[in-house]
Amino acid sequence: MRSWWRDLTDLVLPAECGGCGRPRAVLCDRCRTALSGRTPRRVRPAPEPRGLPPVHAAAPYADEVRAALLAHKERGALALARPLGEALAGAVRAGLGAPAARGPVLLVPVPSARRAVRARGHDPARRIAYAAAGELRRTGVPAAVLAALRQRRPVADQSGLGSRQRLANVAGALGVAPGCARLLRRGRVVLVDDLMTTGATLAEAARAIRDAQVPSGPETEPAGKGREASSNSRPVFVYLGETGEGSGQRRTPPPAWSGADRQPGRTSKEAGGKYTGGTPGVVCAAVVAASPDAFGIHRN
Template identity: 70%
Template structure:
């Protein structure tokens, strides 16, 4: 019911820019440029969690971009999903590189905690992943969404946790749904999320996907091994964009 109400409200209630609050538009030109203007970049958190695949992000998590992601995730500004999906599609495309041509890109969203999904009335990462896959197909790149990751145990709220605490909190928390490992053989796998801060969620998702592929005799390791598995996010911590470090 809550998800239906948010969809309806988005159609009939006055809107404001999700980035700056300017009235009568979901997204103004300036905030759209902040999200899409710079182009995707390789990002890397410090410290970098073990097993984190190569990650591309569309924009730093600050100012208007931060406001947009929070509006979509926490306040049900579902009208932003199209531009957020376009941003994620650009990051996916930038990171796919030489793995293209081996089948459709398979976008695997990092799942939200069940209680968070229930409270919000939607799963933000999955919604953005579906929009990104549609944008990729529209622009000539075969792509689909495989929502095969599941939480196998409860995790604590990540707010306020440091990098090491987040890794411990998420260790072993995800798994590939039973029998879904073979689906990962259908094309290059790209883990996707709306935001990367410490990289702990993406590293745990990568571990679960690799384990699920290996456990299923029908899955091909080349799609999920160190060279095949990639990741893309809409946004990442500004410090993660500083990749030219000694």
């Protein structure tokens, strides 16, 4: 009830700009420009963790952008999901490159810890992913959200941890939910999150997906890990809805590619970037914001 009421009041009666606090605006023009007014950039943390896919970010994590992300994540300003999702969609397009509309794109959000979801009343990255998928579809990119990742074990709060500590904290913490390995092969997988600092969580998410895509019998499972046995092991579907996390979702598998694009035995790279029915892996990752240091020109 609390989440439903907060969602409704935020949509109908926005109290203040999520970036600067200006009254009666979800996000004012100046803050929208800070969030989405620049071309998304390839970002690299230093040091760059092993296994991190190419990451694109819409904006540096500072000032109005930082305030808007925190307002959405920690203060329940849910109306910010749409502008944040639009920024994330831009980062996804940049990561996919051109042409971006040759086949289905699966946005796989990095999951929040269950205790954090309970405390906040929502999963910020998943909510933003829904909005990004809707924006991508409006611009001709067939996109859907596949909430395939689950936490296999609890992790400590990452704030205050260095890059090595974060890598150790999340190592082996994520897995792919039962039944999702096959779905991951039906499109180009893009990992999405609201923020990247050290890249440790995105690298772990990519590791989990790669392990799940190694054939291990009738049902693909993470190599050497076995099936997820936690309470998170519930059926997972591809969500095409833009907002909401428990109601009104269309539960439909992502479209498979067909025709001339479907050429068994060829990799996606050999087919000119087209998915060919094999294991595409993680194409890239996209985030709304990244540490300002990760935007360094000398690292691009």
